Amino acid sequence: MKAYKRILIIKMSSLGDVIHALPTLYAIRKNWPDAHITWAVHEQFSQVLPGKPWIDEIIYIDKKKLTSLPYLWQLRKELHRHEFDMCLDLQCLAKSALVAWLSGAKEHYGYWELREGSGLINKALVGPHKMGHVIERYLDTVRALGGTVDRVEFPLRRDPKEADAVNTMLQMHGMPKGMPYIVVAPGARWAVKEWPSENYGLLCKRWAEKGMYTVLVGSSAEKAKAMSIRDIAGTTYCIDMTGKTTLQGLIELIAGASMYVSADTGPLHIANALKVPLIALFGPTSPQRTGPYGGAHVHCLISPTSKATPEHPLVDDPECMKQITVDDVWSLYEEVSNHGIKP
Structure with missing residues (x-):
């Protein structure tokens, strides 16, 4: 070496x-x-x-x-x-x-x-x-190059001041201090990878009925999706933080979550790096190639019609993600909850 x-x-x-x-x-x-x-x-x-x-x-x-x-x-x-x-x-x-x-x-x-x-x-x-x-x-x-690899670690930057700032923002949105919450990122780099906003809204509504807060994250470009999700959820337990955090603030917001849920998008990999329990929804892309990697905190749901493979990592199928139902995600959530995450 x-x-x-x-x-x-x-x-x-x-x-x-x-x-x-x-x-x-x-x-x-x-x-x-x-x-x-x-x-x-x-x-x-x-x-x-x-x-x-x-x-x-x-x-x-x-x-x-x-x-x-x-x-x-x-x-x-x-x-x-x-x-x-x-x-x-x-x-x-x-x-x-x-x-x-x-x-x-x-x-x-x-x-x-x-x-x-x-x-x-x-x-x-x-x-x-x-x-x-x-x-x-x-x-x-x-x-x-002759080096050894004995583990997979993510030396991600952390910022306590940003953590304090996002906690203050959550309280300003009506969430009591110290309450558990689930982070949801409804957007994706390509629309074909997104799960329908209506489904996210119905899922957030179910969480609210159980007394669980959800926090919607993403760039300002996801604002319309977040508004649609909140309208469907019809509850103050669904908090819209899209476009309101820096990237460092997003890291700290996800770090404080009890669970993270999204399709294949950038914030998903932040959650994975932080080892936050997560549910990842895949269809047109292959989790075997680019999904959250390793650990008991990772839970993937793959569309039954997915044709994505490591050799063909992106399949343009606009109907694929629709095949994952709200019940599918809810069942997995309950299963994961029974292993340590209490709503």
């Missing part, structure tokens, strides 16, 4: 993908404890990244400027001053390969799935989990 002293990790987006890469960061730090580690990321996803001892420096990549020659020249100068021994591209797309090339690193690597010509810059590192979960595909790069 080479004694790398200055390492660049490239994983710029999206939220779930950045979180999937955190176990690789953990393994790199454990195998190269004295290395100076820099992470290149789009700024909007940087709040999930931890500081020292895991990461020494973060470099923000402006994706809108990656076609600008003056910006590329400036970025090249910034990267070159670090004198990287090794660059690990966990994005493996054209834009990340460009950043890898500009880095001036002595060695360029990526995981085995080199796409969009990124193989012209990076050398693929292949391991035993080539067709397995994406977290293991990334960890195979550490194994291929």
